[in-house]
Amino acid sequence: MWGRRCAEIKVTRISALALLFLTSSVVAWTAEGPSKAVFAYGAINAYMTTTWVAREQGFFRKHSVEVEPVFIIASRAAQAMLAGEVHVGLIGPTHVTNAVAAGGDLVMFLGNQNNVRYIMVVNRNIKRHEDLKGKRIAIGASQAGLASLATHAALDHMGLSARRDNIALLLIGEEPLRLAALQAGNVQATLIAPELANTATSQGFSIVLDMAKLNIPFQASGMVTTRKLLRSDYLMLERIGRATADAIKFIVAPPNKKAVLQIMSKNLKLAKPDRLEASYNDLVEELPRSICPTVAGVSSVMRFLAELGLNPKAAEFKTDDVVDLTLCKRLGGDGL
Numbered sequence: 001m002w003g004r005r006c007a008e009i010k011v012t013r014i015s016a017l018a019l020l021f022l023t024s025s026v027v028a029w030t031a032e033g034p035s036k037a038v039f040a041y042g043a044i045n046a047y048m049t050t051t052w053v054a055r056e057q058g059f060f061r062k063h064s065v066e067v068e069p070v071f072i073i074a075s076r077a078a079q080a081m082l083a084g085e086v087h088v089g090l091i092g093p094t095h096v097t098n099a100v101a102a103g104g105d106l107v108m109f110l111g112n113q114n115n116v117r118y119i120m121v122v123n124r125n126i127k128r129h130e131d132l133k134g135k136r137i138a139i140g141a142s143q144a145g146l147a148s149l150a151t152h153a154a155l156d157h158m159g160l161s162a163r164r165d166n167i168a169l170l171l172i173g174e175e176p177l178r179l180a181a182l183q184a185g186n187v188q189a190t191l192i193a194p195e196l197a198n199t200a201t202s203q204g205f206s207i208v209l210d211m212a213k214l215n216i217p218f219q220a221s222g223m224v225t226t227r228k229l230l231r232s233d234y235l236m237l238e239r240i241g242r243a244t245a246d247a248i249k250f251i252v253a254p255p256n257k258k259a260v261l262q263i264m265s266k267n268l269k270l271a272k273p274d275r276l277e278a279s280y281n282d283l284v285e286e287l288p289r290s291i292c293p294t295v296a297g298v299s300s301v302m303r304f305l306a307e308l309g310l311n312p313k314a315a316e317f318k319t320d321d322v323v324d325l326t327l328c329k330r331l332g333g334d335g336l
Contacts (some may be wrong), residue, residue, distance in 0.1 A: 015225050019034060035065040035236035037087040038263040042074025046283045047113045052267045065239035071208045081106060088240060094144055096224055101313040107324045110223035111293035112239055116150045117286060118191040120209040121200045126188060129158040133165040138178040138190035141171055143311045146220055150190050152304045153218050154209050195278060205224045212286060219297030230324060241331050244293050252284050292333030295319050
């Protein structure tokens with residue numbers, strides 16, 4: 001992942017500034033005046049660039065919406081939305097599915113990271129997919145985390161199953177720790193971002209799968225709100241959607257590269273030009289041209305939650321229980 005790791009940031013509550021902003025925004029919004037929204041994001045990475053660009057390039061202002069971005073760990077962001085303390089959150093479908101399973105009122109209405117850019121790197125003895133049978137793979141710190149579920153999606157694409165093929169998935173943690181476990185020989189494979197994968201291959205490790213290039217269905221994150229708010233203040237959410245669509249167009253336009261790099265550098269705290277350039281290039285390549293979340297990607301996450309016993313109730317749901325494509329299709333998305 002780009003930027004600072006979530007684990008490096010300790011957040012226990014919404015800042016006083018955000019609470020003050022929230023207090024002023026719970027009044028009824030009208031079509032004549034600007035909408036106001038507290039926007040929670042659960043990870044600091046390059047995919048937040050759409051929101052930073054929308055704010056700093058004036059797209060939120062253009063569409064008459066005031067947005068206050070606040071960093072809150074994803075699980076707490078979901079709770080804050082359910083409590084009415086936050087209007088919109090940039091989180092993954094796992095949290096939405098878990099909330100719905102518990103009777104909560106969350107729904108994903110826009111896409112963001114519509115796939116995962118992980119690469120599976122293996123040691124020198126792994127030549128074929130089948131060689132992973134009976135081996136150890138390093139995953140994230142949680143069985144329900146992005147890296148862990150993405151590992152199951154990668155194995156599934158290769159025709160493998162951790163349970164059936166006796167593949168041990170070891171809870172290791174963040175990407176540098178997973179790479180270190182591979183280098184030490186404690187595991188035979190792991191999923192990491194392209195930047196670290198380049199480091200691994202330079203040391204003699206091999207790549208057996210590139211999830212982004214294979215377009216493996218997996219919805220990593222999207223914009224989430226409550227169905228109640230989607231009904232009561234559709235205008236505010238539409239304004240956020242239109243500003244986000246403008247930001248995506250701005251980011252991918254080559255003449256705007258310098259401005260986007262400056263915004264990314266400031267918000268991601270990336271001082272090294274090569275890392276900043278790589279992050280920008282990956283973002284431009286992978287940002288969704290459709291503003292909708294992918295139905296196939298959300299369905300994939302829900303399936304693994306059920307099959308792995310992480311949330312058995314997920315098997316009872318349809319994608320429509322977790323995603324509402326009405327607004328994103330209105331903005332030109334396809335929702336495939």
